[in-house]
Amino acid sequence: MKYIKMYLACAHTAFSRAAAYRADFLLGSIITLLSNILFPLVTVLIYTNGATFPGWTMWEVLLIQSVYSMSTGAAAMFFYSVVWVTMEHIREGSFETVLLKPVSPLFFIASSNFDPQYGGLFLGGLVLTIVSSAHTNISGLSGILQFILLFTAGLAVMSGLYLVMAAITFKWVGNARIPEIFDSIITFGKYPAGIFPRGIRVLSTLIVPVSVIGYFPASALLGRLEPMAYISLIPCLLFLAFGIWIYNRMIKLYEGVGG
Amino acid sequence: MAAITVENLVKTYTTYKRGSGFLETLKSFVKRNPVTVRAVDDISFKIEKGVICGILGPNGAGKSTTIKMLCGALFPSGGKIDVMGYYPAKDRIKYVRKIGAVFGQRSQLIWDIPPIDSFAMNKAIYAIKDSDYKKRLDELTELFDVAEVIHKPTRVLSLGERMKCEFIMAMLHSPDIVFLDEPTIGLDVIAKTKIREVVGKMNQNGTTFILTTHDLEDVEQLADHVIIINHGKKVFDDTLPHLKSTLGNKKIVKLTLSKPYIGETINGANIIQRESELDISLEVDVEKQGINDFLNDLSNFVDFTDISIKELPMDMIITRIYNA
Numbered sequence: 001m002k003y004i005k006m007y008l009a010c011a012h013t014a015f016s017r018a019a020a021y022r023a024d025f026l027l028g029s030i031i032t033l034l035s036n037i038l039f040p041l042v043t044v045l046i047y048t049n050g051a052t053f054p055g056w057t058m059w060e061v062l063l064i065q066s067v068y069s070m071s072t073g074a075a076a077m078f079f080y081s082v083v084w085v086t087m088e089h090i091r092e093g094s095f096e097t098v099l100l101k102p103v104s105p106l107f108f109i110a111s112s113n114f115d116p117q118y119g120g121l122f123l124g125g126l127v128l129t130i131v132s133s134a135h136t137n138i139s140g141l142s143g144i145l146q147f148i149l150l151f152t153a154g155l156a157v158m159s160g161l162y163l164v165m166a167a168i169t170f171k172w173v174g175n176a177r178i179p180e181i182f183d184s185i186i187t188f189g190k191y192p193a194g195i196f197p198r199g200i201r202v203l204s205t206l207i208v209p210v211s212v213i214g215y216f217p218a219s220a221l222l223g224r225l226e227p228m229a230y231i232s233l234i235p236c237l238l239f240l241a242f243g244i245w246i247y248n249r250m251i252k253l254y255e256g257v258g259g
Numbered sequence: 260m261a262a263i264t265v266e267n268l269v270k271t272y273t274t275y276k277r278g279s280g281f282l283e284t285l286k287s288f289v290k291r292n293p294v295t296v297r298a299v300d301d302i303s304f305k306i307e308k309g310v311i312c313g314i315l316g317p318n319g320a321g322k323s324t325t326i327k328m329l330c331g332a333l334f335p336s337g338g339k340i341d342v343m344g345y346y347p348a349k350d351r352i353k354y355v356r357k358i359g360a361v362f363g364q365r366s367q368l369i370w371d372i373p374p375i376d377s378f379a380m381n382k383a384i385y386a387i388k389d390s391d392y393k394k395r396l397d398e399l400t401e402l403f404d405v406a407e408v409i410h411k412p413t414r415v416l417s418l419g420e421r422m423k424c425e426f427i428m429a430m431l432h433s434p435d436i437v438f439l440d441e442p443t444i445g446l447d448v449i450a451k452t453k454i455r456e457v458v459g460k461m462n463q464n465g466t467t468f469i470l471t472t473h474d475l476e477d478v479e480q481l482a483d484h485v486i487i488i489n490h491g492k493k494v495f496d497d498t499l500p501h502l503k504s505t506l507g508n509k510k511i512v513k514l515t516l517s518k519p520y521i522g523e524t525i526n527g528a529n530i531i532q533r534e535s536e537l538d539i540s541l542e543v544d545v546e547k548q549g550i551n552d553f554l555n556d557l558s559n560f561v562d563f564t565d566i567s568i569k570e571l572p573m574d575m576i577i578t579r580i581y582n583a
Contacts, residue, residue: 002386005383006383006384008383009379009380009382009383009384010380010383010384012376012379012380013369013372013376013377013379013380016371016372016376017369017371017372020371020372020412021371093365094365095332096327096330096332096333096362096365097362097365097366097367099330099331099332099351099355100330100332100355100360100367101355101384102352102353102355102356102384102385103352103384104352108384112369112380252334
């Protein structure tokens with residue numbers, strides 16, 4: 001309860017900050033939404049020109065991509081700013097101000113930098129998911145429950161990746177290109193895994209399980225879930241746990257060497 | 260009773276040496292040359308509860324590193340720190356509840372929103388009760404005279420207003436000890452005076468203050484206890500009156516002469532400064548020669564039209580300690 005109250009108070013400051021520059025907030029939300037949500041247009045273009053992703057209809061692929069948008073929007077709202085804020089604190093040598101708060105530094109940074117701008121992306125993804133679902137055969141309640149489980153696991157992977165990136169900034173000070181590596185990695189989650197070579201499938205399922213961001217939850221809704229999806233839940237949890245561990249470990253190193 | 264006990268404190272860190280020029284840059288790109296810096300070198304001291312302790316030292320002396328270790332933000336490389344029974348870096352989350360800190364060059368306020376919103380966030384983080392929060396906020400805003408200011412976005416505040424709000428942010432949870440790292444840096448006289456006044460009042464109510472500063476007036480007006488650090492080592496640790504007498508009982512006599520004087524001493528006192536051909540300052544060691552005797556004999560050596568006598572200025576005392 002204490003932490004929920006704290007989170008809400010910190011998130012409130014984040015909202016106030018966003019509201020301080022209303023035009024910037026609205027424009028940023030629209031740009032984030034458009035740059036991500038327009039992506040499925042490429043899929044529409046591919047299908048309307050006669051090409052396909054073998055074994056998948058256009059609406060099924062769109063469903064994967066809209067679930068992916070929802071997942072990236074939700075994870076970015078809660079964790080993306082951890083990367084930038086940590087990077088900024090380390091570069092400016094102001095991380096001490098975070099360590100002065102009587103809470104976990106990770107909790108403090110994540111809550112006080114909650115980014116409502118990504119809410120638009122989440123909602124856009126949600127609308128597209130509903131539209132795509134209406135054009136496909138959605139499996140029953142068990143499919144929806146499996147979707148919720150895998151969607152949550154996808155959030156865990158994304159959050160874990162954000163934390164790993166944030167942890168890297170402790171050593172790789174001020175490198176603003178780290179998120180580009182991340183964007184390239186998670187792109188594999190946007191497509192049906194079957195279109196990739198076996199090596200990439202194993203990598204995107206078991207090593208860095210980005211398939212759980214869009215492909216697996218959408219497959220659950222469609223009733224086409226592969227057994228491999230359940231195995232990938234383990235690396236999802238491990239990824240989040242590793243992200244939290246490495247971030248906290250880097251803080252310890254900072255406490256040890258900063259000055 | 261000692262609120263802070265520091266024993267043989269050491270902090271080392273590694274930095275990389277790089278020469279200038281293209282070749283040196285290229286070389287350092289391939290192979291970096293690590294250099295171990297001993298920022299704090301075997302420092303020990305005790306600070307009593309309820310005092311204001313000034314930590315002085317030139318730039319790079321190790322003051323801020325010491326303060327960061329005392330705040331729990333950095334682990335020492337060696338030695339022990341005990342603050343109110345806590346080992347700061349190890350017990351950080353429990354410990355920082357009991358302290359406040361103002362870093363003159365690092366803001367804790369959120370830039371784009373009014374300080375009142377930052378205060379509300381701290382209220383939740385420190386779990387301050389509504390009634391206590393209101394009482395404390397009213398008290399502090401009145402003391403600093405910023406009741407209106409706290410509702411304006413931080414980015415539009417003047418430096419003085421912002422620093423006052425930084426103090427409120429650090430003191431809302433009624434800390435037992437407050438660390439101030441160059442709190443008056445860049446402030447005008449009015450803001451400095453206000454901040455010193457409030458620090459004095461809070462100290463009378465029992466709050467212990469540890470202060471690093473380059474402004475010797477902060478120390479002269481506030482500190483009971485002074486620690487001087489230079490090159491990471493402690494070079495002085497005693498009371499302010501003792502600091503003033505550390506170079507002996509000396510006075511500065513300023514004279515405006517009737518005609519230029521070219522000698523280096525007058526009546527046994529060294530000329531330490533020549534502001535102009537006719538304006539000079541003498542350093543008189545009153546332990547060797549009473550000031551009365553010195554003044555009685557002075558007119559036998561030079562003719563002067565004006566005279567003033569002052570204590571040895573603090574900056575001179577400190578500079579000599581740094582250079583010793």
